[in-house]
Amino acid sequence: MKTPVAQPAPTPAASVSEFIATFAVILGVIVALLLFDTALARVDIRGRKSYAAREFRTGEQLLSQGKTEQAIEHLRTASTLDGDNSAYGTALAQAILADGRPDAAEEMLLPLLERNPTDGAANLAMARVLAKEEGTEEAKSYYHRAIYGLWPQGAHENRTAARFELIDLLARTNAKQELLAELLPIQDDSTNTKAQRMSIAHLFVVAGSPSRAVAIFRELLRRDKPDADAYVGLAEAALSLGDFATARADLLLAQKLTPEDTSLQARISVTDSVIALDPTQLGLSQPEQYRRSRNLVQMTLAFTRKCLAAQAPQVAVALDSASALLVSPAPADGRAQSIQQALSVAQSLWGLQRTRCAPAPADGVLALIQNRIAQ
Amino acid sequence: MPAIRVAVLPPRLRKLVEDLRRKEDRLSLLLSLVIGALVGLVVVAFILLTGRLAAIMYPAGGSGWRRIIVPTLGSLLTGYLLFKYFPLARGSGIPQTRAALFIHDGRISLRSVVGKLVCCTIALASGIPLGREGPAVYIGSGLASAIAQRLGLSRLQVRSLIPVGGAAALAAAFNTPIAAVLFSLEEIMGDLHAPVLGSVVLASATSWMVLHLVLGDNPLFHVPGYHLVSPWELGTYVVLGIVGGLSSVAFVKMLLWLRARFLRLPRASLWIQPVAGGLTVGILGYFAPQVLGVGYDQVERVLNGDIILKAVVLLAALKIIATSVAYASGNAGGVFGPTLFIGSMVGAAVGTVAHMLFPASTAGPGAYALVGMGAAFAGVIRTPLTSVIMIFELTRDYTIIVPLMISNLLAFYISQKLQKEPIYEALAHQDGLHLPHRASATRSELQRVSTAIRESPGYLDPEMTIAEAAERVTDSVFESWPVADELGLVGMVRIRHIAAAMDQGKQKMTIARLMQIARRSAGNRSVDLPHVHNDQPLSRALARMRDNGHNVLPVVSRANARIMLGVVTFADILKEYGVESPDELDYRDQPDL
Numbered sequence: 001m002k003t004p005v006a007q008p009a010p011t012p013a014a015s016v017s018e019f020i021a022t023f024a025v026i027l028g029v030i031v032a033l034l035l036f037d038t039a040l041a042r043v044d045i046r047g048r049k050s051y052a053a054r055e056f057r058t059g060e061q062l063l064s065q066g067k068t069e070q071a072i073e074h075l076r077t078a079s080t081l082d083g084d085n086s087a088y089g090t091a092l093a094q095a096i097l098a099d100g101r102p103d104a105a106e107e108m109l110l111p112l113l114e115r116n117p118t119d120g121a122a123n124l125a126m127a128r129v130l131a132k133e134e135g136t137e138e139a140k141s142y143y144h145r146a147i148y149g150l151w152p153q154g155a156h157e158n159r160t161a162a163r164f165e166l167i168d169l170l171a172r173t174n175a176k177q178e179l180l181a182e183l184l185p186i187q188d189d190s191t192n193t194k195a196q197r198m199s200i201a202h203l204f205v206v207a208g209s210p211s212r213a214v215a216i217f218r219e220l221l222r223r224d225k226p227d228a229d230a231y232v233g234l235a236e237a238a239l240s241l242g243d244f245a246t247a248r249a250d251l252l253l254a255q256k257l258t259p260e261d262t263s264l265q266a267r268i269s270v271t272d273s274v275i276a277l278d279p280t281q282l283g284l285s286q287p288e289q290y291r292r293s294r295n296l297v298q299m300t301l302a303f304t305r306k307c308l309a310a311q312a313p314q315v316a317v318a319l320d321s322a323s324a325l326l327v328s329p330a331p332a333d334g335r336a337q338s339i340q341q342a343l344s345v346a347q348s349l350w351g352l353q354r355t356r357c358a359p360a361p362a363d364g365v366l367a368l369i370q371n372r373i374a375q
Numbered sequence: 376m377p378a379i380r381v382a383v384l385p386p387r388l389r390k391l392v393e394d395l396r397r398k399e400d401r402l403s404l405l406l407s408l409v410i411g412a413l414v415g416l417v418v419v420a421f422i423l424l425t426g427r428l429a430a431i432m433y434p435a436g437g438s439g440w441r442r443i444i445v446p447t448l449g450s451l452l453t454g455y456l457l458f459k460y461f462p463l464a465r466g467s468g469i470p471q472t473r474a475a476l477f478i479h480d481g482r483i484s485l486r487s488v489v490g491k492l493v494c495c496t497i498a499l500a501s502g503i504p505l506g507r508e509g510p511a512v513y514i515g516s517g518l519a520s521a522i523a524q525r526l527g528l529s530r531l532q533v534r535s536l537i538p539v540g541g542a543a544a545l546a547a548a549f550n551t552p553i554a555a556v557l558f559s560l561e562e563i564m565g566d567l568h569a570p571v572l573g574s575v576v577l578a579s580a581t582s583w584m585v586l587h588l589v590l591g592d593n594p595l596f597h598v599p600g601y602h603l604v605s606p607w608e609l610g611t612y613v614v615l616g617i618v619g620g621l622s623s624v625a626f627v628k629m630l631l632w633l634r635a636r637f638l639r640l641p642r643a644s645l646w647i648q649p650v651a652g653g654l655t656v657g658i659l660g661y662f663a664p665q666v667l668g669v670g671y672d673q674v675e676r677v678l679n680g681d682i683i684l685k686a687v688v689l690l691a692a693l694k695i696i697a698t699s700v701a702y703a704s705g706n707a708g709g710v711f712g713p714t715l716f717i718g719s720m721v722g723a724a725v726g727t728v729a730h731m732l733f734p735a736s737t738a739g740p741g742a743y744a745l746v747g748m749g750a751a752f753a754g755v756i757r758t759p760l761t762s763v764i765m766i767f768e769l770t771r772d773y774t775i776i777v778p779l780m781i782s783n784l785l786a787f788y789i790s791q792k793l794q795k796e797p798i799y800e801a802l803a804h805q806d807g808l809h810l811p812h813r814a815s816a817t818r819s820e821l822q823r824v825s826t827a828i829r830e831s832p833g834y835l836d837p838e839m840t841i842a843e844a845a846e847r848v849t850d851s852v853f854e855s856w857p858v859a860d861e862l863g864l865v866g867m868v869r870i871r872h873i874a875a876a877m878d879q880g881k882q883k884m885t886i887a888r889l890m891q892i893a894r895r896s897a898g899n900r901s902v903d904l905p906h907v908h909n910d911q912p913l914s915r916a917l918a919r920m921r922d923n924g925h926n927v928l929p930v931v932s933r934a935n936a937r938i939m940l941g942v943v944t945f946a947d948i949l950k951e952y953g954v955e956s957p958d959e960l961d962y963r964d965q966p967d968l
Contacts (some may be wrong), residue, residue: 016393018525018526018527019392020388020392022522022525022526026409026413026522028411029413030413032415034585034588037416037420040420040424041419041423041589041590044423047430051430051435055435076681080672080676083555083593083597104680104681107680107741108679108680110599111597111598114600165843199623214723
């Protein structure tokens with residue numbers, strides 16, 4: 001019969017030499033494993049990085065083809081495989097933003113910026129996200145961080161591009177002072193291309209500094225061969241300055257250079273209309289000035305009434321009665337005063353509609369004349 | 376191993392080594408460092424090899440059929456290896472580690488460690504959706520055990536190194552050194568106050584440093600900083616705790632139920648059984664590739680808010696099925712990783728619904744995925760403290776700790792109510808192993824049966840006659856004697872009953888018959904084989920004596936209750952508690968219990 005009593009296992013007793021030999025072998029194994037692991041880790045990292053780079057390229061390609069969802073998948077894989085490369089995470093966030101999910105893009109960018117607050121690309125992406133989410137003030141701040149942030153490659157080009165995006169945002173939000181502040185540092189940048197200089201000049205007009213725009217356009221015309229766009233720009237600046245005759249002359253020069261551009265004729269017609277209606281034009285007789293100022297009041301009233309009739313009918317009725325009084329014939333000796341009164345009323349009405357109604361097109365006849373009067 | 380002749384050793388070195396061997400605390404310190412470094416490096420190699428092999432098996436742009444073929448072939452290969460060469464390498468590794476600790480005196484063979492490493496690498500790389508952490512714990516403990524045995528350490532020292540190796544492995548596998556320490560004590564040892572704490576901490580820290588040296592400082596998951604949006608949000612985390620607890624129970628019950636079915640299949644089919652898991656995983660993976668493998672990439676995506684409600688619900692359900700079938704069918708791999716996966720998906724689902732209903736007062740679904748991981752871990756593994764610390768370490772995000780604690784405790788409580796036996800104990804039970812429950816290991820129960828055990832007085836054969844038995848037990852001071860047949864212990868017989876039978880002239884009656892009569896007359900108080908285990912508290916032995924009316928109990932092995940290690944007597948227990956027994960206990964003076 002077998003004994004049911006368990007026999008205790010004999011305790012192995014190693015000798016001193018075995019003890020040392022065992023330790024020596026273990027230490028040898030540790031060193032060998034350290035070398036093996038390090039080599040294997042390098043292979044692994046290389047493999048992951050190259051796979052991630054492939055996925056990134058595919059993602060970017062798909063994104064440029066407008067296949068956003070597929071691009072996101074590839075960019076996400078790239079970002080997961082190589083989390084250290086913030087370019088992948090940033091590209092993924094941009095793709096998610098392009099997919100119309102600014103919230104998710106923002107969540108993705110936050111840890112990247114936490115890890116590296118000076119990352120130019122991540123700051124630019126965050127600025128775009130915030131601009132999309134209508135967080136204009138925060139977006140401006142991130143644009144500035146992108147401009148002054150670190151870019152591993154093409155720093156100057158990327159910073160300029162970031163600044164132009166910021167300028168575009170400022171122009172869209174009509175932040176004229178800030179726009180001017182952004183334009184001034186880059187107006188004399190010698191690395192700017194002709195297209196960029198042209199754009200800067202146009203933006204100076206938007207920022208309310210047409211004289212700077214004129215200087216840039218003239219410089220461009222002096223340096224390069226005659227260019228229709230430069231003349232159109234000059235015309236825009238002249239219109240902004242209220243110099244309608246010069247604007248017309250510049251538009252005619254542009255038309256001469258590009259006769260096939262039909263839009264120029266429309267612009268010339270607008271300029272002609274402005275010249276024909278402008279009550280402040282030099283050399284006009286007083287009756288003509290009087291006629292033009294009354295006409296201007298009527299035009300402004302009609303424009304304002306159209307907008308206010310829907311919003312505030314009682315104001316529109318009041319305007320009707322006011323117009324009846326204002327356009328009543330004035331005695332010949334009081335015409336100078338009447339002209340001033342009419343212009344003043346026209347300005348007030350224009351100001352009223354600007355606060356209450358959707359903005360009128362800046363290049364419209366009425367807007368141009370009102371702008372001129374305001375100067 | 377090359378032998379160094381003692382004669383060539385410088386005397387000073389020899390003395391140093393001998394000193395080192397004598398002073399256990401110094402040796403323990405040195406071994407903790409060595410084991411930490413070695414286990415850390417082996418686990419890092421395991422992780423890297425699995426990753427590389429998976430990249431080869433699933434190249435970019437590979438055909439969808441590959442997702443069916445590779446897991447099937449992978450499980451076929453591992454099934455054969457497990458059946459033929461490494462039977463102990465099956466499954467997670469945690470129950471096997473505990474079995475080694477509580478049954479085999481801490482002995483784990485190097486062969487099963489190698490088997491675990493090879494089989495798990497193949498299985499996990501082929502896309503079997505099991506975790507690498509449980510196997511890593513077994514590998515770490517096994518290496519520690521092998522080193523200790525090789526160095527000729529005592530059984531106690533070998534045992535004490537099991538949690539040291541386990542903690543080092545988990546620290547490297549999960550990149551969570553503190554949670555690794557807690558897990559080793561809470562789950563493997565079942566005692567947070569275990570005296571090996573210092574060694575465990577040292578090994579865990581060393582292993583973690585090795586990991587950082589080789590792979591750099593990266594958490595397992597990169598997570599955006601989440602925080603509690605409003606105090607009302609805690610209510611949503613309560614819901615998450617409940618859902619997480621219920622999901623955990625569903626997962627554990629399904630896994631155990633399926634495994635019980637597989638265990639009933641003929642032994643000859645053992646090598647092919649894992650293929651059932653591999654094929655199921657392959658078919659599911661064909662339609663949902665995210666189900667394949669551990670799935671930490673997918674978890675990271677969800678943690679970062681890339682969530683579609685239908686997808687996360689589906690993935691949670693599919694992962695529960697895939698993991699249950701893969702594990703139950705006998706593949707090599709653990710349940711840690713899948714638990715985190717399931718938890719994150721469940722959390723993301725709850726979070727998405729909550730955010731849809733209360734967008735202003737709840738965080739994004741990523742935060743819930745994070746807490747969901749912890750809730751599932753607490754519900755499945757049943758280590759609430761470890762799970763809180765582990766999630767914190769995995770993500771290095773402290774801000775979510777309060778919701779995490781609430782959800783974890785709820786999930787733990789629900790799981791405890793609906794599934795009495797924790798997963799690792801239930802798995803061990805299915806294998807016929809009776810491992811101690813950690814809840815029993817309280818400070819007041821530190822006095823173990825092992826301290827009072829004494830050699831058995833011998834045993835009686837069941838076929839022996841009353842007359843033969845009476846002669847054998849003459850002058851015995853024991854009240855009862857063990858009865859054993861060729862398969863081992865069958866029960867205890869009271870000497871009082873032998874004497875009574877003799878008085879009644881039943882000398883020819885067998886001991887087996889006498890035991891039968893005694894059992895019948897004892898009614899409800901009787902059990903077939905009253906016994907205690909070596910590691911059980913003395914209080915348990917006293918309770919058993921009260922229940923069975925014996926003042927002598929056999930101490931039996933946990934691996935086989937019919938193997939007797941010795942006996943424990945009422946008098947010896949009293950002595951251990953410091954109560955002086957008036958005289959040597961004599962059954963003739965004892966009242967009838």
